[in-house]
Amino acid sequence: MIEGVVTKAYSGYYYVQSGEIIWTCRLRGKFRLSKQTVLVGDRVRLKAAEKNTGIIYEVLKRRNQLARPLVANIDQAVVVFAASRPDPNLDLLDRFLILAEQATLKPVICLNKVDLLKDVQELSWLAGYRQAGYPVLTVSTKTGRGLEDLRKILSGKISVLAGPSGVGKSSLLNALQPELQLKTKTVSTKTGRGKHTTRHVELIPVAGGGLVADTPGFSNLHLPVIEVRELVYYFPDLAKYYGSCRFNSCTHHQEPQCAVKKALAQGEINPRRYQSYLRFLNELMEQKRRY
Ligand SMILES: Nc1nc2c(ncn2[C@@H]2O[C@H](COP(=O)(O)OP(=O)(O)OP(=O)(O)O)[C@@H](O)[C@H]2O)c(=O)[nH]1
Ligand SMILES: [Mg+2]
Ligand SMILES: [Zn+2]
Structure with missing residues (x-):
């Protein structure tokens, strides 16, 4: 065999x-x-x-399994968004981070097309993810910015590039290894969306060792089945605090003496991330009511 x-x-x-x-x-x-x-x-x-x-x-037995894109035995998930064309969808980013945490993968956030910005500093939301402890790369296939950092991150590991259609996942791999000649397509000027150019998941050898999966873009992600009270574990930036809440059953929403809300009030938690947490909490409760 x-x-x-x-x-x-x-x-x-x-x-x-x-x-x-x-x-x-x-x-x-x-x-x-x-x-x-x-x-x-x-x-x-x-x-x-x-x-x-x-x-x-x-x-053979799987080490882990990511739900979207569907792949097994991955060391690392790199989630790619574009600074513009298409505009970043942060709800989708927060959903992907949950799927990655569920697969016990450490996600890396990669913001591509930063050549379309006047100044990366203007993206205050990026700082929120750095503050949450996620590694963030800012890259551009047009100017070459950050490509060496991306190469280093991919080297020697099995990684998956995930993200919406048109953000430049295939372009990034072509920029690192021009001989790949992966198919890419311009984003529609009418809808501002990608054209779903990559159709299949494919693991590609990385020069110097490692494998990376190019994958088809996605435009929506369902939350996995999670107990309402466990949602907080999937937000590392909130999970730091929940042990100090007054009630064991705290969902960090309306309960008194909640350590998460206290940290939020003191500016230690990014308000946008907390809003995502509440939105997902609601969605999980809806899910539970329906089944
Ligand atoms: N301005 C700019 N455009 C870029 C950059 N990287 C990629 N693009 C363009 O973005 C478009 C989409 O790129 P693709 O690589 O096909 O995107 P994808 O994420 O693989 O899309 P799917 O395969 O549909 O999921 C192409 O027209 C690229 O030329 C960049 O850094 N800056
Ligand atoms: Mg592609
Ligand atoms: Zn709480």
């Missing part, structure tokens, strides 16, 4: 990298029966057939 990593899954075929060879594989029949899914990033065992084709017999 040969062991390798699934780098792409496409109309019933699985591409498995083992050393220098990419094996084009089908699944053994029992997978279809057991409905077990095979994801990009999965480590698998395959039996070789002719001309670098094979049959996948076994999927």
Whole structure:
């Protein structure tokens, strides 16, 4: 048996990298029966057939699994937004951070297209994420700014580039490795949105070691099923305080002597992040009422 990593899954075929060879594989029949899914990033065992084709017999235990984009065994999630065209959707960013925390991934925030700004300092919301402890990169494929930082972050790890359509995920990989020639498309001038150019998740080797997944953009994210009282754990900037709330059952909304609200009042928590927390709290309560 040969062991390798699934780098792409496409109309019933699985591409498995083992050393220098990419094996084009089908699944053994029992997978279809057991409905077990095979994801990009999965480590698998395959039996070789002719001309670098094979049959996948076994999927090894997953270390983690990210819900959107759907990938397994990732070391790091880099969430990409554009400074402009399309404008950053911070609600979507906060949702993605929750999905990443749920998969026990440490997210890195990458703001691309900073060449479209007069001054990065004007983005006060970025500081809120730095304050929350997330690493933030400001980059541009047009000017080359920050690309070395991105290269360093990707090197030697298995990473996923996630984010809305049109923010420049594929462009960033092309800028780091021009030989990739990944397809990119201009953002629609009418709607200001991307055109969903990348259609499949694909793990790509990074020069100097590591793999990075280019992925299709998303425009909405559902919150995972989380207990209302546990939501705070997914906000590291709020979670620092909740241990000192008066009530164990505190949801940090209307309860008296809430340490989170006290920190907010003292300017230690970014108000925008707290608003996201309340919005998601509401959404989880709605979810619970419906089911
Ligand atoms: N001004 C500017 N434009 C950029 C930059 N990076 C990418 N673009 C443009 O943004 C558009 C979208 O880029 P893509 O790389 O296709 O975006 P994507 O995130 O891969 O989009 P999907 O594959 O649809 O998810 C292209 O027209 C790029 O030329 C940048 O740093 N500055
Ligand atoms: Mg793309
Ligand atoms: Zn509280």
